[in-house]
Every structure is written in C-alpha cells, then in structure tokens.
Amino acid sequence: xxxxxxxxxxxxSQRPYALGHFNFSTxxxxxxxxxxxxxxxxxxxxxxxxxxxxxxxxxxxxxxxSVWRAETGLPVYLNADHHKTFESAKTAIDAxxxxxxxxxxxxxxxxxxxxxxxxxxxxxxxxPDISVEGGLGYIRGSSELHKEKIxxxxxxxTTPREAKRFVEETGVDRLAIVFGNIHGVSAAGNPRLDxxxxxxxxxxxxxVPLTLHGGSGxxxxxxxxxxxxxxxxxxxxxxxxxxxxxxxxxxxxKDKEQTTPYKYLNSADEAAxxxxxEKLKLFNAIDLV
Ligand code: 13P
Numbered sequence: 001x002x003x004x005x006x007x008x009x010x011x012x013s014q015r016p017y018a019l020g021h022f023n024f025s026t027x028x029x030x031x032x033x034x035x036x037x038x039x040x041x042x043x044x045x046x047x048x049x050x051x052x053x054x055x056x057x058x059x060x061x062x063x064x065x066s067v068w069r070a071e072t073g074l075p076v077y078l079n080a081d082h083h084k085t086f087e088s089a090k091t092a093i094d095a096x097x098x099x100x101x102x103x104x105x106x107x108x109x110x111x112x113x114x115x116x117x118x119x120x121x122x123x124x125x126x127x128p129d130i131s132v133e134g135g136l137g138y139i140r141g142s143s144e145l146h147k148e149k150i151x152x153x154x155x156x157x158t159t160p161r162e163a164k165r166f167v168e169e170t171g172v173d174r175l176a177i178v179f180g181n182i183h184g185v186s187a188a189g190n191p192r193l194d195x196x197x198x199x200x201x202x203x204x205x206x207x208v209p210l211t212l213h214g215g216s217g218x219x220x221x222x223x224x225x226x227x228x229x230x231x232x233x234x235x236x237x238x239x240x241x242x243x244x245x246x247x248x249x250x251x252x253x254k255d256k257e258q259t260t261p262y263k264y265l266n267s268a269d270e271a272a273x274x275x276x277x278e279k280l281k282l283f284n285a286i287d288l289v
Pocket of ligand 1: 023081082142143144182183184185212213214215216217235236237238239
C-alpha cells in the first residue's frame with residue numbers, strides 16, 4: 001500500500017470526489033466500513049470522537065486499523081475526530097492515530113490559532129506524516145436525530161478572510177468549515193449548504209483540503225454541488241448510528257430468545273455497511289484503489 005494520507009486528501013480536494021469519514025465505536029461498525037470500502041475500492045478515513053475513543057480505547061482503535069490495513073491492503077486511516085484539548089489530541093497522536101482534528105471552534109480566533117498551532121507542532125515532531133485538521137466556524141447540533149429545526153446563522157459560518165489567516169498562522173494540513181452544515185439529522189429537514197460561501201473559501205485558500213462535517217441529512221444535490229470546491233473528506237456519523245440502532249432493535253424484537261451477540265448484531269452491521277456504500281457512491285469515492 002503506497003497511499004499517503006496527505007496525498008489522498010490533496011488529490012480528493014483537487015478532484016470532484018471526497019473521501020468518506022465514518023465514525024465507529026464498535027468492532028462491527030468498523031468492519032462494516034472496511035468491507036464497504038473494500039468492495040467499492042475506496043480509500044477511507046475512520047474516526048473516533050473523544051467519547052468514541054474513550055469507549056474503544058485509543059491504543060485499541062489504532063491497533064485495529066493497522067490490522068485492517070495489513071489484512072486488506074486498503075488505505076484505511078484513523079482520525080481523532082473533534083478533539084477539544086491539546087491533551088486529548090496528544091493522547092491520540094501518542095497512540096498512533098494517523099490524523100487528528102483539533103476543534104477549538106468554541107474559543108476565540110486567537111485562542112483557536114494558539115492551540116491548533118501547538119497541536120501541529122507536536123504532531124509533526126512525532127511524525128511529519130500525521131495530518132492535522134483545524135476548524136473554523138460554529139457547527140450546531142450533535143450526532144443525533146433532532147426533532148426541532150436547526151438554523152445556521154450567518155455568524156456561524158466560516159469567513160474566507162479568517163480561514164486564510166488561520167491556515168497561515170497554524171500550519172494545519174486541512175480545514176473544517178461551516179457553510180450551512182450542522183451535526184445530526186433534523187426531522188424538519190437539514191439546512192441547505194451555502195455553495196457560494198464554499199466557493200469563496202476555496203478560491204481564497206485553493207491549496208488547502210477542506211472538510212465537511214455533519215454529512216448526515218444533507219440532500220444529495222447539495223453534497224454533489226460541494227464536491228468540486230476543495231472537498232477532501234465528508235464526515236458521516238448520525239445516519240450510521242440511526243440505521244444500526246433501528247436494525248438492532250428489529251433484530252432483538254424478531255427473536256426475543258436470542259442471546260448470542262454475533263447473531264443478533266449481524267443485521268445491524270449489515271445496515272451500517274449498506275449506508276456506508278451509499279455514501280461512498282454519493283461522494284464519488286469509488287474505484288480509486
Ligand atoms: P453527522 O453526525 O451529522 O453525520 O456528522 C458527523 C461528523 O461530522 C463527525 O465529525
């Protein structure tokens with residue numbers, strides 16, 4: 001396997017496709033993602049948030065990824081998703097993660113720059129191949145099904161000017177931006193993406209791979225419209241969680257006597273694999289390896 005993460009992200013950002021980034025917290029969901037990617041010949045990013053990493057174990061997650069890489073030859077890379085402190089980012093880096101997202105978007109721009117720069121310095125000192133993502137803009141919601149409508153306010157969105165300054169002053173490899181995206185799926189419909197804002201950001205920092213968080217619940221039309229403008233990877237969590245949980249409930253209801261986890265978990269894992277396959281096709285991330 002000769003695919004470097006940095007090259008994969010760069011190439012995806014320059015062409016009209018994006019790598020999938022799928023979160024996992026169980027062995028079965030990770031396997032579902034890898035099987036989907038193997039079948040469709042897709043390089044892939046898998047991620048653990050701080051909560052997911054705490055459950056799986058940082059070292060365990062890194063070990064599982066290297067076993068999958070060795071067994072399949074697929075470029076599968078592990079990202080520490082939405083890590084909110086220097087210490088948690090350092091834990092992921094020290095455990096052997098390929099990538100870390102330092103998310104200080106709740107802080108002031110100056111503080112965000114300061115912590116993100118510190119993470120870049122630390123990561124590159126450990127291994128120059130580790131990719132660091134910074135973030136700018138306020139992303140609303142959480143990776144759940146929301147009953148209420150969620151609106152993105154103009155002040156939540158990333159501005160091209162701040163994006164340029166942030167990238168120059170931190171040295172991050174890629175940037176998570178907000179242009180209408182939220183975390184989770186709203187029953188009232190997710191907001192539309194602001195493709196004009198995305199274009200402006202991409203034109204201002206054309207060499208920086210961009211990341212779209214909150215990939216669940218966005219219309220196919222909006223996803224396709226975003227792909228040509230610097231998109232390197234798109235994060236999906238809620239839709240996997242939702243189909244997995246629905247399938248698991250149905251499986252437990254169907255056979256109330258069943259107590260063997262690998263039997264009642266099967267259909268949930270398969271549901272996760274199917275949704276990942278759909279997303280890979282939507283992101284045009286197939287037949288790449
Ligand atoms: P969704 O839960 O909306 O798919 O977003 C996931 C995400 O952005 C994880 O970083």
